[in-house]
Amino acid sequence: MRTVAALVAALSASVASAKNIIVTVGGNTTDNATTVFDPAQVFAQPNDIVIFNFTQGNHTATQSSFANPCIFLDFTTTQHGFDSGFRNAGNGSNVTIQSVPITPDLVNKTLWFFDYNTCAQGGVGGININDSSTETLEGFVRNAVRLNGTDADDNNSSTNSNTSTTGAPRPSGTNTGNTDTGDASRQHVTWGFAAVVPLVIAAFAL
Numbered sequence: 557m558r559t560v561a562a563l564v565a566a567l568s569a570s571v572a573s574a575k576n577i578i579v580t581v582g583g584n585t586t587d588n589a590t591t592v593f594d595p596a597q598v599f600a601q602p603n604d605i606v607i608f609n610f611t612q613g614n615h616t617a618t619q620s621s622f623a624n625p626c627i628f629l630d631f632t633t634t635q636h637g638f639d640s641g642f643r644n645a646g647n648g649s650n651v652t653i654q655s656v657p658i659t660p661d662l663v664n665k666t667l668w669f670f671d672y673n674t675c676a677q678g679g680v681g682g683i684n685i686n687d688s689s690t691e692t693l694e695g696f697v698r699n700a701v702r703l704n705g706t707d708a709d710d711n712n713s714s715t716n717s718n719t720s721t722t723g724a725p726r727p728s729g730t731n732t733g734n735t736d737t738g739d740a741s742r743q744h745v746t747w748g749f750a751a752v753v754p755l756v757i758a759a760f761a762l
Contacts, residue, residue, distance in 0.1 A: 574603035579681070581671070582612030582645060589677030590697060593617075593669075596681035597693050600658040606683055608654040610643035615671045615679075617654050622668055622691045625700035626675035642672070656683070668696060676704040 580594045590596065592615060593608075600606055608617040619629045619637030629637030640654035656667070667683040678697045685693055 573601070574605070575601075577604055577606045579606060579608050579617075581608050581610045581615050581617060581643070582648075585613060585615075585674050585677075585679065589674035589679040592671050592674045592679040593681040597685055598681075598683055600683055602658060602660050602663050604658045606656040606658065608640060608656070610640075610645040610652050610654070611648055612645055613673075614642055614644040615673055616640050616642055617656075617669055618672060619667060619669050620680075622666075622696055622699065624703070625668065625680055625696055626670050626672075626704040638667075638669075658683070666691065670700065675700050677701065 577598050577600055579598060581592060583591045583594055585592045592613075598606060610617075616639065618639040620627055621629055621632055624632045628639055629635055630639075638654070638656050643650075643652050643654070645651055663684070666685050666689075669681050669683070671679040673679070678701055680693075680696050680700045682693055682696060685691070
């Protein structure tokens with residue numbers, strides 16, 4: 557019985573310690589595209605939720621890889637990444653969010669992400685970047701500019717919800733609306749609070 561009680565207490569503590577981590581998407585990107593995500597680097601624990609809060613302009617929060625900063629992860633690997641689709645918040649008049657739960661299988665992984673409209677100018681960021689790795693946020697920014705900067709002068713407009721200034725293709729069927737679509741679930745991020753409850757119930761049944 558004590559074992560069950562200890563397990564329930566541990567699970568409850570895990571849920572209680574989980575937190576929301578806010579990344580504001582927008583800002584004055586005309587002068588410095590690296591400010592599109594604020595902060596551009598965050599650290600999250602199991603069951604935390606990283607929330608991209610779109611407050612200004614027309615941007616995306618799209619997962620990629622370090623080697624291909626401005627290309628949707630699904631296009632370059634066998635993994636499934638999160639992609640908010642374009643969220644046109646205007647000037648704070650249509651604020652929306654995209655949530656990315658940090659599940660146990662994601663804890664030791666770096667999740668790189670970018671904005672389709674500013675990636676070529678350095679509009680990128682990362683979750684749980686390994687400080688001891690050679691793959692740094694600064695290196696990711698350089699990769700984005702070096703590999704995609706030549707597309708920065710495209711005639712695509714940042715107000716167009718289906719194109720990007722990076723020249724990278726948009727995922728087919730990607731949501732371009734203004735509600736939280738839960739695209740992050742495609743990254744196997746279905747754990748979190750909802751998954752903890754059945755574990756507690758199972759523990760009592762032992």
